[in-house]
Amino acid sequence: xxxxxxxxxxxxxxxxxxxxxxxxxxxxxxxxxxxxxxxxxxxxxxxxxxxxxxxxxxxxxxxxxxxxxxxxxxxxxxxxxxxxxxxxxxxxxxxxxxxxxxxxxxxxxxxxxxxxxxxxxxxxxxxxxxxxxxxxxxxxxxxxxxxxxxxxxxxxxxxxxxxxxxxxxxxxxxxxxxxxxxxxxxxxxxxxxxxxxxxxxxxxxxxxxxxxxxxxxxxxxxxxxxxxxxxxxxxxxxxxxxxxxxxxxxxxxxxxxxxxxxxxxxxxxxxxxxxxxxxxxxxxxxxxxxxxxxxxxxxxxxxxxxxxxxxxxxxxxxxxxxxxxxxxxxxxxxxxxxxxxxxxxxxxxxxxxxxxxxxxxxxxxxxxxxxxxxxxxxxxxxxxxxxxxxxxxxxxxxxxxxxxxxxxxxxxxxxxxxxxxxxxxxxxxxxxxxxxxxxxxxxxxxxxxxxxxxxxxxxxxxxxxxxxxxxxxxxxxxxxxxxxxxxxxxxxxxxxxxxxxxxxxxxxxxxxxxxxxxxxxxxxxxxxxxxxxxxxxxxxxxxxxxxxxxxxxxxxxxxxxxxxxxxxxxxxxxxxxxxxxxxxxxxxxxxxxxxxxxxxxxxxxxxxxxxxxxxxxxxxxxxxxxxxxxxxxxxxxxxxxxxxxxxxxxxxxxxxxxxxxxxxxxxxxxxxxxxxxxxxxxxxxxxxxxxxxxxxxxxxxxxxxxxxxxxxxxxxxxxxxxxxxxxxxxxxxxxxxxxxxxxxxxxx
Numbered sequence: 001x002x003x004x005x006x007x008x009x010x011x012x013x014x015x016x017x018x019x020x021x022x023x024x025x026x027x028x029x030x031x032x033x034x035x036x037x038x039x040x041x042x043x044x045x046x047x048x049x050x051x052x053x054x055x056x057x058x059x060x061x062x063x064x065x066x067x068x069x070x071x072x073x074x075x076x077x078x079x080x081x082x083x084x085x086x087x088x089x090x091x092x093x094x095x096x097x098x099x100x101x102x103x104x105x106x107x108x109x110x111x112x113x114x115x116x117x118x119x120x121x122x123x124x125x126x127x128x129x130x131x132x133x134x135x136x137x138x139x140x141x142x143x144x145x146x147x148x149x150x151x152x153x154x155x156x157x158x159x160x161x162x163x164x165x166x167x168x169x170x171x172x173x174x175x176x177x178x179x180x181x182x183x184x185x186x187x188x189x190x191x192x193x194x195x196x197x198x199x200x201x202x203x204x205x206x207x208x209x210x211x212x213x214x215x216x217x218x219x220x221x222x223x224x225x226x227x228x229x230x231x232x233x234x235x236x237x238x239x240x241x242x243x244x245x246x247x248x249x250x251x252x253x254x255x256x257x258x259x260x261x262x263x264x265x266x267x268x269x270x271x272x273x274x275x276x277x278x279x280x281x282x283x284x285x286x287x288x289x290x291x292x293x294x295x296x297x298x299x300x301x302x303x304x305x306x307x308x309x310x311x312x313x314x315x316x317x318x319x320x321x322x323x324x325x326x327x328x329x330x331x332x333x334x335x336x337x338x339x340x341x342x343x344x345x346x347x348x349x350x351x352x353x354x355x356x357x358x359x360x361x362x363x364x365x366x367x368x369x370x371x372x373x374x375x376x377x378x379x380x381x382x383x384x385x386x387x388x389x390x391x392x393x394x395x396x397x398x399x400x401x402x403x404x405x406x407x408x409x410x411x412x413x414x415x416x417x418x419x420x421x422x423x424x425x426x427x428x429x430x431x432x433x434x435x436x437x438x439x440x441x442x443x444x445x446x447x448x449x450x451x452x453x454x455x456x457x458x459x460x461x462x463x464x465x466x467x468x469x470x471x472x473x474x475x476x477x478x479x480x481x482x483x484x485x486x487x488x489x490x491x492x493x494x495x496x497x498x499x500x501x502x503x504x505x506x507x508x509x510x511x512x513x514x515x516x517x518x519x520x521x522x523x524x525x526x527x528x529x530x531x532x533x534x535x536x537x538x539x540x541x542x543x544x545x546x547x548x549x550x551x552x553x554x555x556x557x558x559x560x561x562x563x564x565x566x567x568x569x570x571x572x573x574x575x576x577x578x579x580x581x582x583x584x585x586x587x588x589x590x591x592x593x594x595x596x597x598x599x600x601x602x603x604x605x606x607x608x609x610x611x612x613x614x615x616x617x618x619x620x621x622x623x624x625x626x627x628x629x630x631x632x633x634x635x636x637x638x639x640x641x642x643x644x645x646x647x648x649x650x651x652x653x654x655x656x657x658x659x660x661x662x663x664x665x666x667x668x669x670x671x672x673x674x675x676x677x678x679x680x681x682x683x684x685x686x687x688x689x690x691x692x693x694x695x696x697x698x699x700x701x702x703x704x705x706x707x708x709x710x711x712x713x714x715x716x717x718x719x720x721x722x723x724x725x726x727x728x729x730x731x732x733x734x735x736x737x738x739x740x741x742x743x744x745x746x747x748x
Contacts (some may be wrong), residue, residue, distance in 0.1 A: 041103060042133060042140050042156075051134040058132060059090030061258045065520055067097060070234055074101055077232040079212045083221035084236030085341060086388035090215050091121075091184050092129055098180045098213065099133070100155045107156055109179030109209045115162040115432055117185045117193065118312065119145035121343055122159040125190040126150070129157065146482065147583035162192040166429065169480060174203055174437035179210065185343050186216040186224065187381065189416040189444075191426055198441035199433065201228065209574035219413055227444050244388045246403045254356040255283055257400050259290060263354055266302060266332065272351020273333040275389055277341070279375070280360035284309045284336045285518070291334060303332055310337040310344040324450050339378060339414075348391040355386050357401040357410075363420045366454035368640050369623065370667045380406060416445040422449055424485050427455040428464060431471045432479040439654060461623060461694045462489045483511055483524040490620030491588070492597075500592065501602040502545055506613070508585035509544040510677055513577040527572040527734050534571075535651045537677020538610050540664070541617060543651055548585075552579045614663070614681055615689060621663050622690045624677060627703045628660050635662065635675060638703050642667070647674040661686065683710045 038046045058064060063084065073080050084090045095114045116122040119193060120127050126143035134482075135141055142151030144160040151158050160168075162183070169175060181200065186193055200212055214224055218235065223230055251257040265274060278284055291307040298305065335345055339359040359378050362371035383406065387397045399406075418426070430441055459465050462485055464475030471479070474492065481488035487507050494503035509515065519527035534550060536542035554567045568575035592599055603609040626635035626644060633643045633652070644667055646653045659680030666676040687695070687710050697702050 012745075014582070032616055042099070042135050043135050045714075047134050050131075051275045054132045058089070058093065061093060063089040064232055066236060067093070067595065070097055071101060072095065072233040073219075073234060074098070074211060074213075076206070078210070079214070079228050079231040081221055081224050081228075081231055081233045082213060082215045082236065083233060084215070085216045085218070085238035086385050087391065088236045088238055088388075089350075090118075090236060091125055092132065094213060094215060095125075095157055095159075096129060096133060098182065098211075098280065102156070102179055109177060110177050111156045111158070112180045112182065113165060113175075113178050113598055114157070114159050114182040114184055115165050115193070116159060116343075117162060117188050117190050117340070118344060119161050121185075121346075122161055123150075126159040127597055129159075133157075141544075147580070147587050162190065162196055166192050166196060169199065169438075170429075170432055170479065173433060173438050174207055175210075176207070180214065181210065182213040184215045186214050187220045187385075187413075187676045188340050188343070189414065189418070191418045191421050191423070193415060194418045194444055195405065195426060195429070195441060197227075198443050199438055200443050202438060202440065214696065217381050217385055219384065223413075223444070238388050240388075240390060240393050240395065242387055243394075243396045244399065245396060246399045247401060249402055250405065251356075251400050254279065254345070254358060254400055258354050258356055259287060261398060261400070262305075262334065263290075263294070266298070266305060268308060270351065272392060272395070273347060274337065274352045275335045275337070275350050275358060275376075275386075276354045276355065277357055277386060278336060278338050280338055281311055281313065284311065284338060287336050289520075292380045305334055305666060306331050307336055310335055310341050312338060312340040312344065319374075339382065342385045342389065345389050350389050350391045351395050353386055353389055353395070353397045355383065355397065355399050357383070357399060357405065361420075364422045364451065365669075366422075366448075366450050368637070368642050368667070368669075369422075369454070369458075370642070370669050372669045377401075377405070377411075380410045380412050382414060383410065418443065418447050419445060419451075420448075421451070422454040422455070423451045424458050427452065428459060428471075428475065428479050428485050431459075431465070431475065435471065435476075458623065459485060461622070461691055462486065464489070477595065477597075480595060481588065483507055483588070486620040486623070487511070488620075490616050490665045491592075493619030494613075494616040495598050495600075497615045498600040499603070499609060499616055500597075500599045502604050502609065502613050503616050504549050504585050504588050504592070506541050506617075507547050507588055508581040509548055510541075511584050512581035513574065514649070515544070515574050515577045515581065517548055517572050517574050519572050520579040523572075530571045537651075537657075538614075539652075539659075540650055540677045541572075541613070541665075541679045544677070547573065548578070548581060550603070551580075581701050611685075614679065614685060616684060617663055617679065617681050618681060618689045621665070622686065622694065624664050624667065624680075625681070625686060626662050626664060627706075628658055629702075631658065633658050636703065637667065638701070639698060640675070641699075641701070642669075644673045644675045646678075647676045650678060651677075652678070683707050687711050 001421060040047050040051075063082075070080070070082070082094055083089055091114070102109070114125070116125065122145050127137055127139055130137040130141040133141060138150045139152060139154055140154040141157045142149075142159075144151060144158055144164045146161065165175075165181075175181065183193065183196060183200075186197065188612045197214070204210055204212060214228075221233060221235075225233060255278065258278065262274060262276060276287065278287060288307045288309050290550040291305055295305065304311045326355065333347065333349075335347070335350075337344060339361065355378075357378055358375060360373055360375050363374050364370075364373050383399075385547055390397065426447075433441075456465070456469075459475065459659060461476075462478070464472060464478050464485060466472045466475075474489070477492060478485055478488040481491060484490075487510070489502070491503050491507055494500045516531070534543050536546050550571075551564075551568070551573070555564055558564045558567070565575050568578065589599075623639055625638040627638065629636045629643075630635065632645050635646070636642075637644065646658075651659050661681050662675070662678040663681050664675040664678035668674055668676065683706060686709055695704075697706070
């Protein structure tokens with residue numbers, strides 16, 4: 001039975017029961033038809049009363065009017081682009097229609113997957129869709145996000161982050177388990193989304209039965225049509241017309257202007273929730289604390305302001321709203337977010353949107369291997385999406401900029417992040433896909449050449465590439481780990497140095513959000529005293545191990561979840577971040593066991609173990625070495641002449657024990673040129689582990705001269721051994737350099 005037969009039967013049944021001639025039907029036929037209508041075709045069980053209630057709400061969505069047009073396009077076309085305004089129901093209804101379509105042929109071509117940019121969106125949508133379809137979450141409908149899978153063998157519709165679908169391609173390059181792939185929020189142009197679209201373009205040719213649905217904003221739909229050439233386009237429009245209010249001029253302080261307007265709206269007694277788009281995540285935290293602090297000063301008759309931070313970078317909420325004070329009226333939610341946080345706003349009661357119109361974004365600089373901060377206007381497409389978040393007809397959209405600012409300063413579309421990001425992870429993945437014959441990727445926008453070359457160079461230094469520019473055995477194993485290549489290289493080195501357990505903990509802690517929270521005003525000194533309990537003299541990496549071990553011990557002894565959260569609160573630790581670290585560590589441990597890598601017994605606390613951990617760290621992070629040039633904590637990067645300061649959370653901050661040489665996890669121009677998560681090392685240890693051809697390519701500097709002296713003072717035997725090894729490496733590297741760049745970098 002094809003999909004059109006299925007729907008025509010359903011329509012006939014509806015007409016049958018609406019007919020005035022129903023009395024002429026035999027009673028048993030009425031019962032039989034009633035039973036047919038009440039059975040859920042996806043699980044064979046009767047529909048609940050809630051299903052019909054939600055069905056009425058679904059039928060009110062703007063996208064519902066295009067259901068049968070969509071089904072027809074899906075039947076006749078391999079690629080369908082659904083271009084629609086925000087809050088029209090695309091992300092929840094289109095996957096359900098695809099499931100109905102696939103049910104008609106018994107899923108013979110595979111199941112359905114719908115990718116999301118944000119993990120919280122994937123979870124929320126899966127829960128909503130399972131409820132609307134009247135099936136069980138984790139059974140017929142599920143989700144797959146980093147460190148968590150809520151699916152089983154019977155799941156026919158799954159929501160997934162684009163990152164997880166990309167990782168699935170490493171074991172199933174043609175994604176043969178799926179008959180329909182839905183790429184949602186394509187307008188956000190994340191690196192992973194662009195890679196997926198590029199690879200799917202080839203996969204669709206190899207699998208003619210596979211269908212692709214791309215859901216995006218209207219502003220990018222024509223670009224996608226040209227990219228995929230012969231495709232069908234469906235346009236969904238919002239049902240609300242909102243009032244747009246512009247300011248007379250540019251605001252001197254957009255942050256304070258936004259908060260001032262927030263309190264004016266609240267005091268005006270107009271009902272409805274509020275969304276504020278700020279410039280960056282630091283402003284979200286600052287606004288959260290200010291709104292929380294103003295809570296006791298608000299008129300109780302107006303109700304409470306409940307700030308809710310929404311971080312597009314998937315950070316967890318650090319503080320909980322203070323809802324202890326009784327209020328006579330309702331609680332007004334204030335959603336605080338920033339660029340690309342539009343898809344995180346799901347509530348239907350938004351009456352006001354406050355838009356600052358600017359963003360502080362990080363743009364990767366390959367020369368210094370760090371992100372720089374760029375302050376710029378948002379795009380016109382982003383502004384348009386923010387208008388559509390209003391959930392009521394009388395909503396207002398406040399622009400804290402003049403109307404002419406939109407035309408003169410805003411670009412039509414945001415920049416593709418593939419042109420502004422560190423591409424080392426992307427190149428490693430595409431090299432892995434090249435093994436399966438899918439290394440060619442037709443990008444919508446080509447990556448920056450200097451970013452690509454820096455990524456290839458870094459992978460070569462990490463021994464992830466062979467002399468022909470293909471993945472080495474090391475590189476293949478490194479690609480199995482869902483962490484940065486430098487970190488995966490350090491994990492592999494820990495197998496050699498017998499410190500796997502400790503390295504997995506470090507990897508989990510640096511990958512998860514920061515475990516330390518900014519203490520509330522007036523508690524800074526208490527927070528410092530609490531943090532001292534975890535400090536380790538060897539450095540920040542070792543301090544993180546102490547934090548994790550203490551958290552695990554507290555969890556083991558805890559009588560309830562409340563006790564764990566209370567323990568974290570007492571020590572000014574982020575409980576959500578530690579839970580994420582625990583999940584990441586478990587996933588890394590599973591990967592180690594799956595690919596049968598040796599796991600040594602834990603030995604943290606032994607002096608020898610400290611040196612082993614530093615060796616493992618240096619094996620992956622030898623490109624991130626800095627030297628204190630004046631004894632005052634002014635660190636100069638070894639690979640370039642950028643100067644950095646210590647981050648305040650470092651154990652070396654405000655101490656007299658400032659190490660001369662350090663290995664660090666991250667360097668950020670965005671946060672006052674600071675280096676984060678660092679540990680002391682010795683020059684001898686560095687020259688022992690650094691690849692010779694990396695050292696020879698370092699620019700001349702005082703630091704390099706000091707390291708050269710260390711090499712010269714090694715024993716003759718050591719020098720001979722090192723020279724032989726260096727000559728071998730140099731010859732291999734020279735051979736590699738002789739290969740034309742276009743052959744080494746088969747990424748288009």
